[in-house]
Amino acid sequence: MSSAAPPTPLVEIVRTYAPRFAEFAFEPAFTAAVDQHVAELRDRLASAGPGLVPPPPDRETLTDYALGFLDGLAETDWREPVGHDYAVCRLTAISWLIDLHGLIPPQRDH
Incomplete structure (x- = not known):
């Protein structure tokens, strides 16, 4: 019997939100908002480097x-809206x- 590691939450996030690409x-406004979130995440997670990329x-x-x-979303009982909010x-x-x-x-797949 093989014990697989539990899936990372990143797998579920990709499964749920990658289709939004x-x-x-x-949706140019959505694209711009996501781009801003990507930039903020890079800054927050200290992944910025000296290069252009x-x-x-x-x-x-x-x-x-x-x-x-x-x-945090669970604590506020957040539910995914039809449109695009901050969390989406x-x-x-x-x-x-x-x-x-x-x-x-x-x-x-096994």
Whole structure:
């Protein structure tokens, strides 16, 4: 019997919010808001570097941040709205960073 590690919250965030990337094609305000959240996350997680292209965020640090953010949402009984609020933009930005930097290893089906 193989004991698989529990999935990281990053997997669920990507599963839920990566499909929103398709909205970038027709929602320029959403795209701009997510871009601002990505920039803020990079600053907050200290992943900015001296080069033109910032290095990827540390996976563990991003996971800790995501867990804290999700806990805060749970405490306020947040429910995902139809449109785009602060939380949707932040979670989509987290998903974007995960996808961009390949922070989740490919999942194998068993």
